[in-house]
Amino acid sequence: MASPLHHQQNLxxxxxxxxxxxxxxxxxxxxxxxxxxxxxxxxxxxxxxEGYRVPVQDGSGLSEFLENNE
Incomplete structure (x- = not known):
């Protein structure tokens, strides 16, 4: 008789x-x-x-980073 794990692997x-x-x-x-x-x-x-985008939260520091590196 096959074990339950073996049976699941065959599905x-x-x-x-x-x-x-x-x-x-x-x-x-x-x-x-x-x-x-x-x-x-x-x-x-x-x-x-660019149909997919990764969401960026306002608190990510991106705005501050851009201001400091201009």
């Missing part, structure tokens, strides 16, 4: 592609977390065109 992990939301397998997927090379490139394009 395929299905995730949603971050680009198109289609279900895709995690194991043996060279494009993970995306479902395809197309979705991976769409995401890369969004980063390249």
């Amino acid at each position: 395929a992990t299905i995730i949603k592609c971050p680009t198109c939301q289609q279900p895709t397998s995690w194991q043996d997927n060279p494009h993970r977390p995306f479902c395809s090379d197309r979705c991976r490139l769409i995401d890369l394009g969004c980063w390249a065109e």
